[in-house]
Amino acid sequence: MTRDELLRLDRAHVWHPFTQAHTAPEPLVVRRAHGAVLEDMDGRQVLDLISSWWVNLHGHAHPALVDAIATQAARLEQVIFAGTTHEPAVRLASRLAGLLPGGLDRVFFSDNGSTAVEVAMKIALQYCGNRGDGQRNRFLAFDGGYHGDTVGAMSAGVSSRFFTAWQEMLFPVDILPVAATWQGDAAVEAREAEALAALDRHLAEHGATTIAALIEPLVQGACGMRMHRPQFLRGVVERLRAQGVLVIFDEVMTGFGRTGDLFACLGAGVEPDFVCLSKGLTGGFLPMAVTVTTTAIHDAFLDERVDRAFLHGHSFTANPLGCAAALASLDLLLDDACTAARARIGAIHADRLAALADHPLVRRPRLQGTIAALDVEVPGGDSGYAAAVGPRLRQSFGRDGLLIRPLGNVVYLLPPYCLSDDQLHRAWDGIARALDDLAAAGDGLTSPTSQPLGVP
Numbered sequence: 001m002t003r004d005e006l007l008r009l010d011r012a013h014v015w016h017p018f019t020q021a022h023t024a025p026e027p028l029v030v031r032r033a034h035g036a037v038l039e040d041m042d043g044r045q046v047l048d049l050i051s052s053w054w055v056n057l058h059g060h061a062h063p064a065l066v067d068a069i070a071t072q073a074a075r076l077e078q079v080i081f082a083g084t085t086h087e088p089a090v091r092l093a094s095r096l097a098g099l100l101p102g103g104l105d106r107v108f109f110s111d112n113g114s115t116a117v118e119v120a121m122k123i124a125l126q127y128c129g130n131r132g133d134g135q136r137n138r139f140l141a142f143d144g145g146y147h148g149d150t151v152g153a154m155s156a157g158v159s160s161r162f163f164t165a166w167q168e169m170l171f172p173v174d175i176l177p178v179a180a181t182w183q184g185d186a187a188v189e190a191r192e193a194e195a196l197a198a199l200d201r202h203l204a205e206h207g208a209t210t211i212a213a214l215i216e217p218l219v220q221g222a223c224g225m226r227m228h229r230p231q232f233l234r235g236v237v238e239r240l241r242a243q244g245v246l247v248i249f250d251e252v253m254t255g256f257g258r259t260g261d262l263f264a265c266l267g268a269g270v271e272p273d274f275v276c277l278s279k280g281l282t283g284g285f286l287p288m289a290v291t292v293t294t295t296a297i298h299d300a301f302l303d304e305r306v307d308r309a310f311l312h313g314h315s316f317t318a319n320p321l322g323c324a325a326a327l328a329s330l331d332l333l334l335d336d337a338c339t340a341a342r343a344r345i346g347a348i349h350a351d352r353l354a355a356l357a358d359h360p361l362v363r364r365p366r367l368q369g370t371i372a373a374l375d376v377e378v379p380g381g382d383s384g385y386a387a388a389v390g391p392r393l394r395q396s397f398g399r400d401g402l403l404i405r406p407l408g409n410v411v412y413l414l415p416p417y418c419l420s421d422d423q424l425h426r427a428w429d430g431i432a433r434a435l436d437d438l439a440a441a442g443d444g445l446t447s448p449t450s451q452p453l454g455v456p
Helices: 003-013 063-073 086-100 113-130 149-157 164-167 190-211 230-242 264-268 297-298 319-335 336-356 389-399 421-441
Strands: 029-035 035-039 045-048 104-110 136-142 175-176 210-215 247-248 274-277 290-292 361-368 371-376 410-413
Touching: 003 274, 045 421, 063 319, 086 104, 086 290, 086 319, 104 113, 104 230, 113 149, 113 210, 113 290, 136 149, 136 190, 149 164, 164 389, 175 190, 190 210, 190 230, 230 247, 230 264, 230 274, 264 336, 290 297, 336 361, 336 371, 336 421, 389 421
Parallel strands: 136 175, 136 210, 210 247, 247 274
Antiparallel strands: 029 035, 035 045, 104 290, 274 290, 361 371, 371 410
């Protein structure tokens, strides 16, 4: 099928995510990919600097993952996971338990980040009920948090201001401030103190009735790669623990080395009650998610009565192909070469961010592991996900053969670990060129409508 034929059928039948079809440019038609490179129908190569929506860890079409999936497909492709088990799922659950801190040793499989969060919220609620702690009926989340698109996850992520159309479907969640910071932020300690004081006041009034708190540790992804310090995160968790509030870490994006350490909870030195993982779990090959919790929480569901069990599941729970891909991806992730690659990417980010820090349009440069971000502020322009500068930036990146998808006026890089030094410098050169072009144009950019803070 030709490119034009594909685009015609796409326009006629496909509904793309996070896209205003009325104004969107035609999509890039990708026919194959390898490493960090996407290839379109005309043979043009485009660098994938966002890991295809943050899922791809080791590069496209990595032979180790291809072989693992093919081998597993010839043996067992799918089986109901209620009343059965299989080796790939058991091995994967055991390996994850060995990598996560402390008592996080019980793994519940689902199919994407939203459902991993939903599972954690449902388990937390029922756990309180099973223990006779029924006065706990509130959830707490943090400003700018984005946890997915199912109803519970949307309710926890309501402060992203993306869910207005579905407001009547959502249940109340208490939203507290988070102390976002960046390089050169002289006021971070004062902002942290204010946020922790707000949390203290809230817990003094509602701590005894709060079930659990959800937070994206160290990096809030979709709201614009907002970052906070490990010491702030530890202060939050200490206060929640003192009130008996369960702690849910949404590591859907931050997991599997993105923040430098294997998991953000390890880097921060914090053991939550739940960790939600997806995106990089299978190396970007297949949809899968897990919610990992403790044996103490798991055992509160053990009883002669079936209604005290966790009656939740998905058709493709613990799909053997996804488990095989995840095991192969973990082998690559734990290799010394991958650890070195992540350090190398972080070092180049640091150098190039420093070189751009004094650019007249750059604000709040920030870095955590392999995630680098900066705000672009154009005189007279707007900010947020609908900022008019976003499409201008994407157009410039596209001309340079770079798949970089700004979150409004936030430019970020979150590349696969196979990216070479030359490829990463090429990306930063493209960012610098786009900023210089905007500065030279000198025109204010405004957007006529108010939109959410950020979605991927």
